Amino acid sequence: MIEISRRTLALSMALIATIQMTLWTPINSLPQGAPETVCDTMLPFHGGGIPPSSSLPPFRIETSSLVIGQGQTMRVDITGVPPGLSFGGFMVQARNRNSPHQIIGQFNPSSDGRAKLMNCEDSVGNSATHTNPGPKQSVSLEWQSPVDFLGEVVFNATVAQAYDSFWVGIPSSPVQVVRRETAGAYPQTTRLPYVTPPPRGVYAPQTEVPTVRESQEDPFYSECGRSKTCFGFPNGCIEDKSCKSLSAITVRGDVYEFEMKSGRDGAAYIALGLSEDAKMGEDLVTECVPQNGRVNLYSSYTSGAPNYGSSRANVPQNGARLLQSSVIDGVIYCKVQRDVVTQVRGKRFDLLNNKYHLLLAAGTALKDNSVGYHDIGRLPSGSPINLAVVQALTGSSTLLLRLHGAFMVIAWIGTTSLGILLARYFKQTWVGKQTCGKDQWFVWHRVCMVTTWSLTVAAFIIIFVEIGEWSGERNPHAILGTITTIICFIQPIGALFRPAPNSKNRPIFNWAHWLGGNLAHILSIVTIFFAVKLSKAELPEWMDWVLVAFVVVHVIVHLIYSIAGCFSDRQQAQQANAFQMSDMGHHGMRNGHRMDHKLDAPYASFRKGLLAAYTVILILFVVALVLIVVLAPIEETVDQLSGN
Known part of the structure; x- marks a missing residue:
């Protein structure tokens, strides 16, 4: 009986404490910042379920530039509208505009101590939140873009003016992540017109904002024939920079890098094969396939007659590594590093000592365990090449x-x-x-x-x-x-x-x-x-x-x-009839x-x-x-x- 009474007393005290915590309504935001449990929704649990405000947010997210190179840093500011308006808590992160659930890049530690980093989706420092709920008129953060991403990102923020007054999913204008060497060619700007977010939006980038487009001069071609061997189709397109799909090979010592880029024809994949005879069969293929908002890398092996096709089955997937990738306006880009030697189904592919034809292909369909038919195009190189020798390469004769x-x-x-x-x-x-x-x-x-x-x-x-x-x-x-x-x-x-x-x-x-x-x-x-x-x-x-x-x-x-x-x-x-009637009875x-x-x-x-x-x-x-x-x-x- 005594034991039961003690247990009942403990439960009663815990219940009273819980009720007191529920009824207690603090004035400020969470004192230690947003918990990592809200990484996906960015929705704070204030007051046991207070909904976010659906009115026009009196805050804006501004970036120091509309364009940033891979691996570079930029400033992200949270400010009031009009300037001087105070807020307490906040949470901010960059999202892939084409795949809003994907958090991009990482923030650097705050120099003034007003922000701390969060580790969402097992990635270090890809989100930031406040360290104290005290009033602040602005917050400046430093964000670094990833080295393996090309595309557009939108910064989304949750900002709390008071414990029961907060806005979720306040977006910035889109920021274009481009190749580092081309970032300086784009116009740079700061303060942008305010964009009204949707009511109660969560990480919802605004599609109405004009996007920054790549320059007419595609930088992919810039080092063709000088530091890398380029190959594309239709045949001869490298010279006038008009390829529907293209590839490039760069070799530095024993490092073999392969780049591929598709055209704007709705490609579901782009692939590059290494072949001994310029025909399908017993070839090592590198595939770049967009899936779920990101580019995935696969290695596959082709079979010849009578069952032509490629398959990833029994092909080692650790012989290649994806260095960079992007999908922008339907254009697939990937940069892949391959091992010097790859053993596939008893066949040895030695990039250092053997010569290979290149087989470039792109198509609009995928199979369960491979790419589909190359209905966009396919072109084999005219001759086998030493991959380490930079050269002008053309397709086989048609x-x-x-x-x-x-x-x-x-x-x-x-x-x-x-x-x-x-x-x-x-x-x-x-x-x-x-x-x-x-x-x-x-x-x-x-x-x-x-x-x-x-x-x-x-x-x-x-x-x-x-x-x-x-x-x-x-x-x-x-x-x-x-x-x-x-x-x-x-x-x-x-x-x-x-x-x-x-x-x-x-x-x-x-x-x-x-x-x-x-x-x-x-x-x-x-x-x-x-x-x-x-x-x-x-x-x-x-x-x-x-x-x-x-x-x-x-x-x-x-x-x-x-x-x-x-x-x-x-x-x-x-x-x-007339002849027969007129000559009736005549011998002629x-x-x-x-x-x-x-x-x-x-x-x-x-x-x-x-x-x-x-x-x-x-x-x-x-x-x-x-x-x-x-x-x-x-x-x-x-x-x-x-x-x-």
């Missing part, structure tokens, strides 16, 4: 790729279109003229189709020599092109075994040959349309309109010939009828004239499309030719 495209355009836009037209509408033209005992239409039809067959087979072989693998793009171009090539290959073989004109199987052959030819032609045009979407082809989107114009012209010409054919058949039938009927068949069908001159015009237009289309294919990417080529 001659075979351009020849493939040019051959297919000539074959299926040019010779096939003309050959089908001759076979369909000119069997009753040039009737009295033959070449090597064959009708004119047949001779020219065969010339066109043999040319198509030869160019198609050559283009099919060329593309496999160039790529060395089946296309990994999510584009039906490859499969449609293969089907077209198979049909094209079979067509002349079938023609060699065509039945005699009076054979009962001749109609079957005629229909099969007609169907195969037209099906291949239609598939080929569709395949060329899909080629415009291939990242490796680098064709302009407006090429679709050139193809559409060709299709329209081709269809119109077929319609005109079909209408003219109907009139020709009707007139020919009328002439035949048979001979006269034979002579009539040696004449061209009606409207022959019209057909020949339209054929000449169509041929000229067709040549113009073919020349234009071939130039687009050969000069791709044509926008960059035009700029170079014009001197821009």
